[in-house]
Amino acid sequence: MSKKFSLPDFWKALTIIIILVFAVFLVYPLLSLFLSSFRDPETGGWTFDNFVKFFSRRFYYTALWNSFLVTGCVTVLTVLIGIPMAYFMTSFKIRGKTALEILIIISMMSPAFIGAYSWVLLGGRNGVITKFLSGLFGIQTPSIYGFGGILLVFTLKLYPFIYMYASGALKKIDVSLGEAAESLGCGSVRKVATIIVPLITPTILAGALLVFMNALADFGTPMLIGEGYRTMPVLIYSEFIGEVGGSANFAASMATIMVFITAIMFIGQKHFVNKKSYTMSALRPIQPKEITGLKSIFVHAFLFIIIGLSIIPQLTVIYTSFLNTNQAIFLPGFSLVSYKMIFSNLGSAIRNTYLFGLIAILLIVLLGLFIAYLSVRRRNFFTGIIDSLTMFPYIIPGSVLGITLLLAFNDEPLILSGTAFIIIISLVIRRLPYTLRSSSAILYQISPSIEEASISLGASPVKTFFRITAVMMLPGVLSGAILSWITVINELSSSVILYTAGTRTMSVAVYQEVVRASYGTAAALATILTATTVISLILFYKLTGKKEVNV
Amino acid sequence: MSVAIGIDNVVKRYGNTTIIPGLSLDIKNGEFFTLLGPSGCGKTTLLRMIAGFNSIENGVISFDGNPINAIPANRRNIGMVFQNYAIFPHMTVRENIEYGLKLRKIPKDQIRGRVNEILALVRIGEYQDRLPERLSGGQQQRVALARAIVIHPSVLLMDEPLSNLDAKLRVEMRDVIRNVQRKVGITTVYVTHDQEEALVVSDRIAVMKQGVIQQVGKPQDIYARPTNGFVSTFIGHSNLFTAVVSGPRTVRFANGCSLEVPDLTSGSEGRNVVVAVRPEEFSVQEGAGITAKITGSTFLGKYVNYTLSFPDEVIVPGQPSIEYTQNLGNCEKLFETGQEISLRPNPLKINVLTEDMEQSLIRGVQKYV
Numbered sequence: 001m002s003k004k005f006s007l008p009d010f011w012k013a014l015t016i017i018i019i020l021v022f023a024v025f026l027v028y029p030l031l032s033l034f035l036s037s038f039r040d041p042e043t044g045g046w047t048f049d050n051f052v053k054f055f056s057r058r059f060y061y062t063a064l065w066n067s068f069l070v071t072g073c074v075t076v077l078t079v080l081i082g083i084p085m086a087y088f089m090t091s092f093k094i095r096g097k098t099a100l101e102i103l104i105i106i107s108m109m110s111p112a113f114i115g116a117y118s119w120v121l122l123g124g125r126n127g128v129i130t131k132f133l134s135g136l137f138g139i140q141t142p143s144i145y146g147f148g149g150i151l152l153v154f155t156l157k158l159y160p161f162i163y164m165y166a167s168g169a170l171k172k173i174d175v176s177l178g179e180a181a182e183s184l185g186c187g188s189v190r191k192v193a194t195i196i197v198p199l200i201t202p203t204i205l206a207g208a209l210l211v212f213m214n215a216l217a218d219f220g221t222p223m224l225i226g227e228g229y230r231t232m233p234v235l236i237y238s239e240f241i242g243e244v245g246g247s248a249n250f251a252a253s254m255a256t257i258m259v260f261i262t263a264i265m266f267i268g269q270k271h272f273v274n275k276k277s278y279t280m281s282a283l284r285p286i287q288p289k290e291i292t293g294l295k296s297i298f299v300h301a302f303l304f305i306i307i308g309l310s311i312i313p314q315l316t317v318i319y320t321s322f323l324n325t326n327q328a329i330f331l332p333g334f335s336l337v338s339y340k341m342i343f344s345n346l347g348s349a350i351r352n353t354y355l356f357g358l359i360a361i362l363l364i365v366l367l368g369l370f371i372a373y374l375s376v377r378r379r380n381f382f383t384g385i386i387d388s389l390t391m392f393p394y395i396i397p398g399s400v401l402g403i404t405l406l407l408a409f410n411d412e413p414l415i416l417s418g419t420a421f422i423i424i425i426s427l428v429i430r431r432l433p434y435t436l437r438s439s440s441a442i443l444y445q446i447s448p449s450i451e452e453a454s455i456s457l458g459a460s461p462v463k464t465f466f467r468i469t470a471v472m473m474l475p476g477v478l479s480g481a482i483l484s485w486i487t488v489i490n491e492l493s494s495s496v497i498l499y500t501a502g503t504r505t506m507s508v509a510v511y512q513e514v515v516r517a518s519y520g521t522a523a524a525l526a527t528i529l530t531a532t533t534v535i536s537l538i539l540f541y542k543l544t545g546k547k548e549v550n551v
Numbered sequence: 552m553s554v555a556i557g558i559d560n561v562v563k564r565y566g567n568t569t570i571i572p573g574l575s576l577d578i579k580n581g582e583f584f585t586l587l588g589p590s591g592c593g594k595t596t597l598l599r600m601i602a603g604f605n606s607i608e609n610g611v612i613s614f615d616g617n618p619i620n621a622i623p624a625n626r627r628n629i630g631m632v633f634q635n636y637a638i639f640p641h642m643t644v645r646e647n648i649e650y651g652l653k654l655r656k657i658p659k660d661q662i663r664g665r666v667n668e669i670l671a672l673v674r675i676g677e678y679q680d681r682l683p684e685r686l687s688g689g690q691q692q693r694v695a696l697a698r699a700i701v702i703h704p705s706v707l708l709m710d711e712p713l714s715n716l717d718a719k720l721r722v723e724m725r726d727v728i729r730n731v732q733r734k735v736g737i738t739t740v741y742v743t744h745d746q747e748e749a750l751v752v753s754d755r756i757a758v759m760k761q762g763v764i765q766q767v768g769k770p771q772d773i774y775a776r777p778t779n780g781f782v783s784t785f786i787g788h789s790n791l792f793t794a795v796v797s798g799p800r801t802v803r804f805a806n807g808c809s810l811e812v813p814d815l816t817s818g819s820e821g822r823n824v825v826v827a828v829r830p831e832e833f834s835v836q837e838g839a840g841i842t843a844k845i846t847g848s849t850f851l852g853k854y855v856n857y858t859l860s861f862p863d864e865v866i867v868p869g870q871p872s873i874e875y876t877q878n879l880g881n882c883e884k885l886f887e888t889g890q891e892i893s894l895r896p897n898p899l900k901i902n903v904l905t906e907d908m909e910q911s912l913i914r915g916v917q918k919y920v
């Protein structure tokens with residue numbers, strides 16, 4: 001019998017390779033960032049000056065305060081919208097429920113900066129609504145720019161996270177818990193307060209953290225609609241890109257501060273959820289009840305208005321893309337001018353998006369498959385390290401990751417800046433978690449005895465992995481990969497730092513076109529992105545047969 | 552404090568299907584009353600109507616004569632033990648038990664006292680500060696029971712409370728439930744599909760089939776004098792023989808063997824009947840019984856259980872098995888498989904049913920006792 005690969009060698013080799021990859025492309029860059037935040041921009045010597053500068057100048061530390069303020073408000077608002085929405089959708093029979101759920105997911109999956117941009121189209125200085133109201137009634141609409149605009153865009157984009165988390169938690173509550181409370185003498189309001197709310201709280205907190213992190217890290221929205229309202233990602237970006245005498249070291253120190261904050265929040269939440277989460281499964285889940293009269297009108301109005309508002313950006317963008325336009329000026333009538341323009345001028349951006357995206361997804365699928373297997377089936381110290389390393393993308397904002405990679409790889413020994421490779425690396429690191437999580441989840445459901453059966457029948461363990469385990473994991477891997485894919489093609493905050501003329505992607509191009517006020521072409525590009533997203537979502541539903549997306 | 556329950560002609564429909572087509576029962580104050588029937592016959596449905604979780608389409612349910620149809624579940628003062636226990640996962644054992652008392656605005660020190668008392672009664676004091684997910688099935692069951700009775704409910708309702716436990720715990724918890732119920736003296740409605748469990752715990756049993764009560768009575772009466780074929784085969788085992796009433800108080804089996812049955816109702820001479828004989832109601836009498844061939848045996852220590860085959864014309868077709876239980880206390884000769892023996896049914900114990908097995912022809916057998 002010949003023995004090409006014995007099992008320990010294969011998995012050990014894989015463990016080492018994966019650790020090396022993470023060490024080179026994640027740990028080393030993060031360390032460089034951390035170290036460079038303690039260096040003087042001029043002399044290169046060790047110093048605390050960057051941090052002192054940040055906390056002593058109002059111009060800088062207000063950005064941190066601004067970030068917290070807007071993010072905090074967004075989190076509260078999304079919770080206030082998301083929980084009742086989930087409660088209504090699970091407890092009552094809602095008209096058009098399936099359609100509403102799909103709209104919620106579409107608004108969640110499309111990038112925030114597209115929302116920002118179309119709210120500018122609608123309510124900005126030259127916006128449709130602004131002009132309509134002032135022209136007809138002379139009404140001055142409140143400015144869409146600044147704090148209010150960021151809040152609006154983030155809230156409408158992020159409440160779906162809370163909605164999804166809360167619905168998931170509500171579905172796990174068995175009706176008998178509520179009935180037990182009732183049989184002990186509990187009325188319906190107290191039932192919600194003493195049983196249902198405490199049971200979903202840990203899940204809501206996890207969702208709220210996700211919202212917080214997303215809002216804190218987002219770069220495109222405050223950039224496009226924030227105007228004077230500077231938040232941390234904006235500040236880091238402008239300091240790093242350095243049009244006005246910025247410094248990479250100072251940007252690095254701000255990035256370090258951000259990572260520090262997000263890491264603390266992440267660890268705190270993990271700690272709380274671990275202590276306070278209940279394993280529940282519902283034999284009899286809550287059944288939606290018929291509602292009538294005022295109650296029904298109120299509930300439906302609430303749902304339709306919020307979901308309607310959150311889908312407006314997509315509709316606006318699609319509509320705008322078909323308008324007749326001459327650069328920034330919209331002409332009367334419809335045409336395909338914008339599409340002609342993007343295909344002749346920005347074809348490379350479209351090609352890059354799909355090309356980089358596909359390569360990234362391929363790597364994500366492979367890594368997801370292997371890492372899930374290592375950390376579920378072959379637990380040891382080293383696979384434990386890999387497991388922890390895969391948590392990093394949760395706490396590193398996109399723009400920070402961009403800076404990190406750029407700082408690490410624009411110098412000897414490894415010069416990667418300006419290449420497609422560095423963009424693909426950032427996409428893989430940022431979007432691996434979706435695939436990894438769904439891969440591990442499905443692996444937990446596959447009994448190890450299936451693998452043992454295959455081995456006992458004479459297949460080598462490695463062969464067993466590829467012939468049996470990997471094949472059985474495929475549905476889980478692919479459903480995660482589609483979510484990774486959707487977020488990959490819509491990625492802006494790291495790409496906008498890493499791109500060069502040749503490696504520009506669609507989302508970067510949309511951003512640039514908006515900045516140049518070329519709204520027609522921006523809309524056409526964004527429409528292509530949205531269409532790709534919707535098609536991918538449909539694929540996801542078909543593939544998983546599910547009606548939910550696990551975020 | 553505990554009440555009698557009156558169920559008067561209640562109807563339950565789901566859409567167009569009628570699950571319970573008009574059912575009446577009287578449950579006495581303080582008794583342990585069991586609804587017994589095969590799965591899907593509507594036991595849970597009826598129990599949840601008493602609890603207030605199912606609407607009542609027609610008829611009246613009353614507590615001590617007062618109709619409760621319109622009272623919502625949370626005002627009925629009911630203690631309910633759910634099949635999956637429904638322990639609140641975010642509260643400790645003590646908090647779970649206190650929950651109903653707090654809702655009743657009972658002073659703190661009294662709550663403490665009552666909870667301590669109940670913790671001791673169901674023996675879970677040492678787990679009082681644990682979260683439920685760290686309890687075993689039997690312990691969760693005790694918490695559920697404690698939580699239900701600590702509020703001093705008017706009635707205690709239990710829906711297959713033992714079905715999630717393993718065989719050994721089932722027997723243990725069965726006794727716990729029975730003892731606690733005796734001590735507290737509370738009217739209890741207990742649902743199960745397990746006839747052995749029902750016979751052990753109940754004061755009275757109602758046997759149900761497809762939403763209709765077949766018989767209500769004490770466990771020993773239902774076992775000894777079933778009203779129809781369903782009850783006689785659902786509770787315990789019965790061997791069914793075809794026979795005719797050949798004279799006053801006399802039945803003759805198809806092989807010619809005759810028995811004088813003193814409790815047979817008069818006036819049924821000439822009728823075809825079915826005779827139901829329990830496995831322990833045979834005695835071996837050469838020449839005076841019905842000849843059977845032994846096809847298998849199970850040795851159970853005090854008893855031996857034989858499976859038999861009879862000539863086709865003697866028995867009702869389609870029975871899962873024909874059995875004879877030999878008590879080794881008064882007879883130590885064991886039979887071999889393949890051997891032929893003559894078995895004579897005990898005329899004082901056997902039951903005689905109409906040919907369709909819908910009614911008993913034994914004097915004094917009543918559907919409702």
Ligand SMILES: Nc1ncnc2c1ncn2[C@@H]1O[C@H](COP(=O)(O)OP(=O)(O)O)[C@@H](O)[C@H]1O
Pocket residue numbers: 565570588589590591592593594595596597
């Ligand atoms: N919510 C419901 N809707 C429709 N049919 C139901 C519902 N609940 C129970 N049933 C039907 O009623 C019958 C009795 O059910 P159930 O009371 O649960 O039986 P048991 O508890 O005796 O096993 C079953 O045929 C079941 O399918």
Ligand SMILES: [Mg+2]
Pocket residue numbers: 591594595596710711
């Ligand atoms: Mg049932």
